[in-house]
Amino acid sequence: MRDILITLIIFGCLLFAFKRSHIGILLWNWISLMNPHRLTWGFAFSFPFAAIVAGVTFFSLFISKQARRPPMPPVIIVLTIFILWMNITTLFALEPNAAWFEWNRTMKIQLMTLVALLVMQTRERIDQLVWVIVLSLAFFGIKGGLFAIATGGGYRVWGPEGSFIEDNNALALAIVMIIPLMRYLHAQSKHKWVKRGLLAGMVLCAISVFASYSRGALLAVVAMTLVLWWKGRAKLWSGAAILVVGALLFFFMPAEWFARMGTIETYHSDASAMGRVNAWHFAYNLASDHLLGGGFGTFSKSLFYQYAPNPTDFHAAHSIYFQVLGEQGFIGLAIFLCLLLLVFLTARSVIQLGKTAPDVRWAGDLAAMIQVSFVGYCVGGAFLGLAYFDLPYTLLAILVLVQAVVKQGVAERKSTSALNMSAQRTISGRSRSQ
Numbered sequence: 001m002r003d004i005l006i007t008l009i010i011f012g013c014l015l016f017a018f019k020r021s022h023i024g025i026l027l028w029n030w031i032s033l034m035n036p037h038r039l040t041w042g043f044a045f046s047f048p049f050a051a052i053v054a055g056v057t058f059f060s061l062f063i064s065k066q067a068r069r070p071p072m073p074p075v076i077i078v079l080t081i082f083i084l085w086m087n088i089t090t091l092f093a094l095e096p097n098a099a100w101f102e103w104n105r106t107m108k109i110q111l112m113t114l115v116a117l118l119v120m121q122t123r124e125r126i127d128q129l130v131w132v133i134v135l136s137l138a139f140f141g142i143k144g145g146l147f148a149i150a151t152g153g154g155y156r157v158w159g160p161e162g163s164f165i166e167d168n169n170a171l172a173l174a175i176v177m178i179i180p181l182m183r184y185l186h187a188q189s190k191h192k193w194v195k196r197g198l199l200a201g202m203v204l205c206a207i208s209v210f211a212s213y214s215r216g217a218l219l220a221v222v223a224m225t226l227v228l229w230w231k232g233r234a235k236l237w238s239g240a241a242i243l244v245v246g247a248l249l250f251f252f253m254p255a256e257w258f259a260r261m262g263t264i265e266t267y268h269s270d271a272s273a274m275g276r277v278n279a280w281h282f283a284y285n286l287a288s289d290h291l292l293g294g295g296f297g298t299f300s301k302s303l304f305y306q307y308a309p310n311p312t313d314f315h316a317a318h319s320i321y322f323q324v325l326g327e328q329g330f331i332g333l334a335i336f337l338c339l340l341l342l343v344f345l346t347a348r349s350v351i352q353l354g355k356t357a358p359d360v361r362w363a364g365d366l367a368a369m370i371q372v373s374f375v376g377y378c379v380g381g382a383f384l385g386l387a388y389f390d391l392p393y394t395l396l397a398i399l400v401l402v403q404a405v406v407k408q409g410v411a412e413r414k415s416t417s418a419l420n421m422s423a424q425r426t427i428s429g430r431s432r433s434q
Contacts, residue, residue, distance in 0.1 A: 003044035006036050010049050017056050021064060021119040024057030026132050028112050032390050033174075034136035038160035054112060061115065070117040071404035075342035075396065082335045083110050086296075089328050093295025094303060102296035106388045113393045117400060123362070126401050127188075130366070133394065134181050138201050140165070141175040145204030148211035157212050164389045172209045172217030173380040176224060177391055179205055180369035180376075183228070187365055220380030227375045275315040276383070282308035283317065283326030293329030299385075320381035327387075336387070339396075340378060346399055347371035353406045363406045370395050 010027065017024035031037070031053060037044045061068075070076070086106065093099030120129055144157035157172070159165035165174045179202055186198040209217050279299065285307040286294050294303060305311040317323035325333045347367045354364015377392050386392075 002040040003042040006040060006044050006049075007047070009036075010053070014053065014056050017053070018060055021057055021060040021115075022125050022128075024053055024060055025112070025116050025119055026128060028053045028057065029129065029132050029390070029394060030136050032109070032112075033133060033394075034139060035160040035163040035165075038162055050108070054108065057112075057115065061118065068118045068121075070114065071121075071400050073346060073400055073403065075339065075346050076117070076400055078335060078339045078342055079110075079113075079393075079396065082332070082339055083107070085328060085332050085335055089292045089295045089332065092292050093297065094290070095295065095297040095300050098297025098300065099295040102388070106296070109388065109390050109393060113397050116394070116397045120397075120401055121404060123405055126366075126398055126405065129394070129398060130181055130185065133391070134178050134185060137165075137174050137178045137391075138182065138205060140171060141178070141205030141208040142201055144171075144175075144208030144211060145206070148207050155211070157208050164386065168212045169214040169216055169384050170386055170389075172212035172214040173220060173376070173384055173386065174389070174391055175205050175209050175212075176217055176220045176376045176380060177373040177395075180224070180228060180372040184366050184369040188362055214380075216380045216383030219383070220376040223379040224372055224376040227372050275313050276318040278308055278310045278313045279315040279317055280319060280322040283322040287325050287329050287333075291329055291331070293325070293327050293332055296327055298327045299323075317385035317387075318383055319385065320377075320387040323385045323387045340374070343374055343396055343399065344371060346403060347374075350399065350403045350406060353403070353410065356410065360406050360409060363402045366402055367399060370399050 010031070013023060013027050017027060028050065031050050037047060037049055086103070090099050090103045116129070120126055140157070140159055147155070147157065156168045158168050159171035159174075165171040182198050182202050182205070186195050186202070189195050189198065206221070209221055282299070282304055286298060286303065289307070299316050301314050304314050308314075317326060321333065321336075324336045328336070347370055350367035351364045351371075354360050354362070354367065373395055374392065377386075381387070
């Protein structure tokens, strides 16, 4: 039954995507982030919905007569360089079979990110994309929060099989990153029940993150909460609310959770943590030996025997930074870090633009929340291998789109103001001549 329902929903939406490219982007992000087909058990589980949606979106883009020009600020230029660099390293990958599989998935994400820059160039469409992102991932956060409450937090919360967020740690970080977006929607919404629903959703998502037992996500939550509080206007009330909610969450969690979190201070005696350190040494050693890195799929058992301090302790990267270092080399890591830096600088620029007029305040609020999301990504990502995960690149695209929309609005206001002033001078001149 689920298979049929998911298929009908997706193909029903595709009918609209043929004429409206932005619907294809919304549908792609829903499938890519939520993976609704992975919640089925029949033919839909492995059906190539994403590929079909991408094909229809490109067809819609091709037949459209509307002239489109993507915004090209520095952050997009660096993203383009990073994409080109990943293609170069893939050509010389040390594990070709694994590399081309990961390349295929990564390039699809990057391509659709660039397409979003072409078709989502209005505030309405940007907000629609934010809603799709929030609902896609909040589904797991809300469900996980309710499950944690029902079971006393005694079980971990997992994501859909075969997705980026299948692992409990990855799902927790994704949920951490959407909480600021929920805050943005909460601030912008004028409907009482929508605001209440978003507030309840944020609380349940926070519970779900705690119930994931993810140490990296806990650090991300702490860092993100501090930044969110600092950016807030009512610091006294928001600080009190954070302390109360935090205390309730800590009181709610079982002893097993505290034992798990306690290993943050005693990482040297934790096998999992030391396995990550071993993987990080592996990435450094390999990148030192190969200018281009190892390419996608580098973290393999065969290469561990050559470059890891403990060759038998095989682990995945468990860090966006060391994942990029091992797979893309020092040059790739430098590009990646530059990309993250430009995200924060772009967000700061949009926040300043949002202060220029009341009608663009929404842009500053959204940019600030995206900035907070990236704080969570940068901190939590230090312990998770999600360097090519869809969400941060989609948020990057949204940030660039917001900047373009605001700049266009500012330019139009200046142009209108100049025309009005010119008209007033003309009228004044005629009055004097008469």
